[in-house]
Amino acid sequence: MRILLLAGAFNSLTQRVHAELADRGHHLGVELVTRDTPLAALVPRHAPDLIVAPMLTTAVPREVWSARPCLIVHPGPLGDRGPSSVDWAVHLGADRWGVTVLQANDEWDGGDVWATAECPVPEVGKSDLYRNEIADAALAALLTAVDRFAAGTHRPQPQHTLPAARLLGRPRPRLRQDDRRIDWAADPTASVLRTLRAADSRPGVRDQLLGGTWFLHGGHRESTLTGRPGELLATRHGALCRATVDGAVWIPELRPARAPGEPAPIKLPATLALGDRLPPLPEIPAPLEPDDAHRTWADIRYHEDGPAGFLRFSFPGGALSTDQCRRLLAAYEYARTRPTSVLVLGGQRDFFANGIHLNVIEAAADPAAESWANINAIDDLVHAVLTTTDRLVVAALGGNAAAGGAMLALAADEVWSRAAAVLNPHYRLMGLHGSEYWTYTLPRRVGPETADYLMHRALPITAARAQRLGLVDRVVDCPAGEFGDRVGRLARRLAASPGVQSRIAAKKDRRERDEAARPLAAYRDDELARMHRTFFDPDAPYHALRRAFVRKEPSAGTPEHLNAPAARVGCTAGTTG
Template identity: 80%
Template sequence: MRILLIAGAFNSLTQRVFAELTDGGHQVGVELVTRETPLLEAVRRHAPDLVVAPMLKTAVPREVWSAYTCLIVHPGPVGDRGPSSVDWAVHLGVDRWGVTVLQANDEMDAGDVWATAECPVPEVGKSDLYRNEIADAALAAVHSAVDRFASGAYRPRPQRSFTAAEKPGRVRPPLRQDARRIAWRTDPTATVVRTLRAADSQPGVRDELLGGTWFLHGGHPEDTLTGEPGALLATRCGAICRATADGAVWIPELRPPRTPGGPAPVKLPATLALGDRLPPLPEIPAPPEPWDGPPAQPGRPRTWADIRYREDGAVGFLRFSFPGGAMSTDHCHRLLAAYRHACTRPTSVLVLGGCRDFFSNGIHLNVIEAAPDPAEESWANINAMDDLVHAVLTTTDRLVVAALGGNAAAGGAMLALAADEVWCRSAVVLNPHYRLMGLYGSEYWTYTLPGRAGPEAAARLMDRALPVTAATGQRLGLVDRIIDCAPREFAAETARLAARLASAPACQPRIAAKKANRERDEARRPLAAYRSHELARMHSNFFDPDQPYHALRRAFVRKEPAAGTPAHLAAAGGIG
């Protein structure tokens, strides 16, 4: 079937819908739209059988939905209406939420229902929830709606026909800053964390701090540190710890407000954003095996760290989770130090990753944008990424598993490919390419990607610059194992499979063969040669003023609106 996706941005959900429908044999086109887009003209150009809007902030005009069936993916249960659905779900602390696929009509979110799906709401941030439980429900509902449309026999159900029990949602206003305000002197940690998590990616929580106005992004509970409510208590790995009425919270990122006529500011690690404003505070390292979820046992305090290591028998687990999947020079250095420590331990299998949500998206474009010399910071960041990937590639005394509970892109995807095995949750979307940011790429991709997918497939992936599902990644040789489970089950399922791998009779022979293969490949062409070749191209990308990288990065991190659908998407679907 010929399906056109219309969206305000090619975000994670739109990418997943595109990739999964393409895997299903449909011809899928993409149009990125704004209020100024001549949408009817664009739709006519594609001549689709069906229009699907995975993420759309503008109304579909009557001349479009009256001529074409247009299905809107709304991230809320039947009856829910308004632009802040997922924000409200987290802000209110609900246990379950849902997704509704409905037909566009004259009234926003009020059309006939083609499909619905429910999902749990764990104690995570809004963006994590959106990319995982909400996205899983959305894809289940989209696939159902597309199949029903293709049958030609299904008639969507008017919302007025749903009973009260079937229609748990209601009309909600936008969740604005006045409703998000934190009362630091009286709000307990649970309330503060929920408020922060309901705004973690966007828009953040507007607040006053150290004589300035900031938007706070992300929040994690801290049960041990206490102090005067609202006071800053400590720092850890770029985050700040701030006291609540009954404990404290860790806040990883801050963003200043936009100045009139100025460019959109970017989110940064909190200590970097505060700079000289930050008073002397203790840098408190995380305790062993820090825990930032509900206490697993009575008396176990909660805290936060972005890198964690633990062992279970012959398996080591090096877990990391950075906001947005971005890895700054500092992130890379700290993760490399943790990796080197993990490699001193008496394990036969080392699991890298294993958390829910993003694995990695490569270099930290926000930190680079805010640097005094973005080219120099880009260079430092890519070399730090390369050092990390090199350490993984040259680990020959144990098996390394990259466990992707969430998406990976660019250098983050290549970090995964450096491992001996790549395990993905079935919902993962991979973007193993660089060129949309004007980069040639490094992280030894010229060694690992052709080695896994073959030279021709590797060239196509890099040139087309389109997302692929974990299933397609497995067919191409990028993925070794697909784990079909819910997001919150991924860590436990990974641990179970890793223990089985470590105890298998073939484990030690595989380690010996791995060492021999690495020595053979090194003799054929040293890893240093791959790195030298890649970095020569990247140096030009970073330091040549005629290269597009800096303009593309600036537009990306400052969320400048795209002027129409990018060429790689316009040519992707093949339905126009």
Template identity: 80%
Template sequence: MRILLIADAFNSLTQRVHAELGDGGHQVGVELVTRETPLLDVVRRHAPDLIVAPMLTTPVPREVWSAHTCLIVHPGPVGDRGPSSVDWAVHLGAERWGVTVLQANDEMDAGDIWAAVDCAVPEVGKSDLYRNEIADAAVEAVLAAVERVASGTYRPQPQDSLPEAARTGRPRPPLRQDLRRIDWHHDPTDTVVRTLRAADSRPGVRDELLGGTWYLHGGHPEDTLTGRPGELLATRCGAVCRATADGAVWIPELRPPRRPGGPGTVKLPATLALGDRLPPLPEVPAPLDAGDRPRTWTDIRYREDGRAGFLEFAFPGGAMSTDHCRRLLAAYRHACSRPTSVLVLGSRRDFFSNGIHLNVIESATDPAAEAWDNLNAMDDLVHAVLTTTDRLVVAALGGNAAAGGVMLALAADEVWCRAAAVLNPHYRLLGLYGSEYWTYTLPGRAGARVAAELTRRALPLTAAAGQRLGLVDRIVDCDPQDFAPQTTHLAVRLASSSAVQARIAAKKAERERDEAERPLAAYREDELARMHRIFFDPEHPHHALRRAFVRKEPVTGTPEHLRTAPAG
């Protein structure tokens, strides 16, 4: 079918729906729209068989939905209405939620139902839930709805014809800041964490701290540190620890409010955002091996199971600053000092990595210098992985990866992906050439022609497509919560296999042959020379593209590469 996706942004769900429909053989185009977009003209230009809106906050005009079947993906169970559905799921502590695919009509979220799928709600942040359990349910529902539309015989169900028991959701208002307010003197830790997680990506929780107004992003419970409710107790890895009525929480990121008429503001590691406002506080590190300690947060952990080591990391939004890269490299070197034959890198769920930290770069006094430091720190980490020849290294992608994050994964000997992961192995949309030794690893896995095509087209790939192209070695088809246990089982089995030492010897010999043919230093030097010209040229388009990306500037049109994509 010719399918047109209309969306506010090419966000994670839109990308996944785009990639899954393409894998299914459909011809998929995308249009990014606003209330001012002449949608009828856009639709006439595409002449689609079907319109799907994976993420749309603006109403579809009557002249469009009355002439074309238009499916709206609503991230809530049947009967749910309103713009804050996933926020409410986390805020209320729901155990189950769902996704409903509706036919567009005059009333938002009230159309006939083409498909509905429910899902679990684990104790994670809103954005993690949205990218994983909600996205899994959404894709299942969209694929079912598309198949039903294609059949020509299925009739969607009017919502008011369903029995009461089938309408598990209800209309809810927007979750505004007055409903998100934290009472630090009375709210227990679990309530504070749930409130923070329900706003972790956007909009954050508006609050007063150290004489200023901030949006707080993300929250993790702390069971050991305590103090006067509301006061800051400690720092760790850029986060601040703040006391609650019965304990404390770690808050990784802060964002200042937007000034009237000013540009959008960006989330930053909390200590960086606070800057000189931050009073002297103890930096309380967490050991790499947290073991059975009470609840506490850290963004890097190491554990072992037999001859398999697991270096787990999870950075907000998948972005890796200079500090993140350097701390992860130190942890990697520690992991390599351990007597293991397999080392697994990755988060337990959600993002693997999206490469360098554009927010930190944008906010730096000298963005070019910060970008250069960040890229070199990322390159140092990738180089360490590429030159590990005494054990097998596995990149475990429980969630999405993009740009330098994909290249970090490709530096490993094997790439294991959860079936739902989306890969964006390119840099072009931000005007970058790229580094992270991609000119060595990407052609080495996919071949020069495919590597050039992937970086030129700049489109998302499913894990299955990545496997067909040679970027992925194993697909783990499981729920998000099951990814870590399943990869642990697979890694332990690999580490204990009789062939593991022969494979380690073979990879060492291959690395020596490749180094003799062209040293890794030559790839790095060439990539960095190109990136240096970009970073330090104030007129280069990258700077405007970076600024628009991190400050969430309004859509000004649809990039041409999204308008039409070949099937499959």
């Protein structure tokens, strides 16, 4: 079918819907919508059989939904209505939630029901829940609805005809800052965490801190530190520890309130955002290998299970700042000293990595210099992975990977991905050539023609398609919460397999042959020469694109590449767009 996607942004769910529908052979168009978008004029140009709105914050005009069927993906269970559904799920501590696919009409979230799906609500942040359990349910419900529409025999059910027992949700208002307020003198840690997690990506929790108004983003439980409620206790790699009435929480990121006439502020590591306002606080690092008696939050962890080592990391938004790259490299170097035959990178739920940290770069006194430092730091990390020849390295993608984060994964010997992950192995939408040795690793895996196609087409791809292309070696079809255990079992099995030592020897031989043919340094030098020209050219598009991205500036229409004709790649089966 010809399906037109209407979305407020090409966000994680929109990308996944696009990639999954493309895998199923549908012809896709995309329109990114604002209140001023002339949809009634744009939609006929696509001549869609069906319109799907996976993420929309504005109403579809009557002249659009009355002329063509339009399915709205609402991230709430049957009967739920309102713009803050996922926020409420986390804020209320719900055990289960759901997604409903509705036909657009005059009543907001009140259309006829095409399909529903339920999902669990683990104790994670809203954005993690949205990209994983909610997205899984959304795809299940939407694909059912699309199949029902294509069959032509299904009749959606009007909500008013459904038994009350089936209406699992109810209309709720927008969750506003007054609802999100934290009373540090009275709220227990569990309540504080729910409030923080319900606003972790957007909009944050407005609070007063050190004489200013800030939005707090993200929250993790602290197990041992305590203090006067509301007091700042310590720092850890950019995060702040703040006391509650019965414990403490770690807050990774802050965003200052917007001042009149100023550009939109951006989220930053908390200590970086505070700058000179930050009082003297102890920096308390977390142990890389914690014991059961000293459990505390950390963004990098290492543990072993027999001959398999696991280096797990989780950074907000999947971004890797210069500091995060260096700390991850130090942890990787430690892991290389351990007596393991298999080393797993990642293996957590949610993002694997998305490349350099554009927010930190934007906030730097010299963004060009910080861009340069960041790309060199991530290159150092990728180089360490590529030159590990005494064990097998596995990149385990529990969630999405993009740009330099995708290339970090490709440096490993094997890439294992959760089936729901979406990959974006390209850079050009940020005006960059890219580094991370991609000119070596990407053609090595998929061939030069497909590598060129992926870079220039710049569209998201599913894990299944990535496996067909050669980017992914194993697809693990499981819920997000089970991915870590599945990876653990697979890694132990690989480490105990009789052929592991011969594979390690063969890997070492290949690396030596590749180095003799063209040294890794040559790939890096060529890539960084292009990156240096871009970073230090104030007129390069990268700077404006970065600024617009981190400050959430509305796009001027739909990017052309989203509706460009798909090209066929002759060297690889199944690579049409």
